[in-house]
Amino acid sequence: MVTAQTSASYLPTLRALIEAQYPHYFDLFCDYNRHPEIGLTCHRTAARQAEELRRVGCTVAEQVGSTGVVGVLANGPGPTVLYRADMDALPIPDRRPAPWRCTDGQNGHQCGHSMHSAMLPFTAFCLHHLREHWSGTALLVAQDGEEGWNGANIMLEQGRLYERFGRPDAALAWHVSPTLPAGTVGIRKGWAFALAQFVDIELYGIGGHGGYPHTSVDPIVLAAHLITRLQTIVAREIAPTDVAVISVGAIHGGTKHSIIPEKVELKLTIRSQTKALYYQIMAAIRRVCRAEAAASGLPPEKYPKIEERPYFTEPLYNDVALATRLETLFSEILGPENVVEEPYYTFGEDFSSFGLDRQIPIHLGWLGCVQPDKFDAEGKPTVFLPPLHHEQFDPYPDRTIRTGVLAMTAAMMDLFKCKM
Secondary structure, eight states: OOOOOOOGGGHHHHHHHHHHHHHHHHHHHHHHHHSOOBTTOOHHHHHHHHHHHHHTTOEEEEEETTTEEEEEEEESSSOEEEEEEEOOBBSSOOOOOOTTOOOSSSOBOTTSHHHHHHHHHHHHHHHHHTGGGOOEEEEEEEEOOTTTSOHHHIIIIISOHHHHHOOOSEEEEEEEEEEEETTOEEEOOEEEEOEEEEEEEEEEOBOEETTSGGGSBOHHHHHHHHHHHHHHHHHHHSOTTSOEEEEEEEEEEOSSTTEEOSEEEEEEEEEESSHHHHHHHHHHHHHHHHHHHHHTTOOGGGSOEEEEOSSOBOOEEEOHHHHHHHHHHHHHHHOGGGEEEOOOBOOOOGGGGGGTTTTSOEEEEEEEEEOGGGBOTTSOBSSOOOOTTOTTOOOOHHHHHHHHHHHHHHHHHHHHTOOO
């Protein structure tokens, strides 16, 4: 991959296009935000994405996988560059004061996917109107099911994404950042996001009377010991230089004060930098579960039942050469003061799957989305900034959308000139 060489000739036109079209795409963002859809059932959002992509000249395929949408903007010979925007929301009430919030009291775009979705056809519009400046094929992918529903793999495998539309030479994506001011972008080179998995554990006991506990085996006590012991896997079995997390997100058991129950359920999330580390963690979890059950006096038939989700979110590796190229480009068009290096996060992001286990260079960049006046002169926040997945996560769309479309359009156009 050659070094980025910015051609400034198209930038004034691109900026003018963004200013002229911003009201339309702001309305699109508001529409998506008011009508959130969950998981793999983004029917309304997908239909609107397809309509918007056709409007700007794309050939469009719908129901790719589940409700995924693919727009193809073919413009002569050259590389194929994929741009993915996820479109699913969360089962979290939207408590923001914004006029464009969802008011159903159940769901909300508290991870910014409504903004991602609005930027996808906006970028396609800009590419279409600048087509004399580039040659190649743009794949515009509106993905459902990013929030733990395996949406990327469903589009790739069941939807046969690359077989039908061509294997890209590079793939790009944004995620809005709740810690960076709008107008800035974050670059991460190398490992960027963790492998993410959900695990359910059923612990069994021998129920009985809470006032006569010696005739029972208490699964709540077993759960208490197990929760503590699980933390020692990371603390004492994983090298301090490796990244791993075991969190118990839910515990359910029992019905009444005086009843020792038959069963307790735990819900865990596992995070790790590599798949090998994940397999090591799971082997340790199985060993600890058996040992704690045996220590409680349970027979083997009552040992815990452990169920992993049938898939996990792959760890995400940002191609170093691609990230370096983008860093140079973004510094030129946004100013070096608006390009920051981001740390490694133990979030999960299934955009990783588009890289086919590092066969295709990919980069997911952070797009600052916080109103700039919430930071002091040193860049430190002056107020609480609600994180992603928070009821009051409150992005600032005006400068965020403009910056995201400007930078993504420029990145794709630069890559169309790249010898890969």
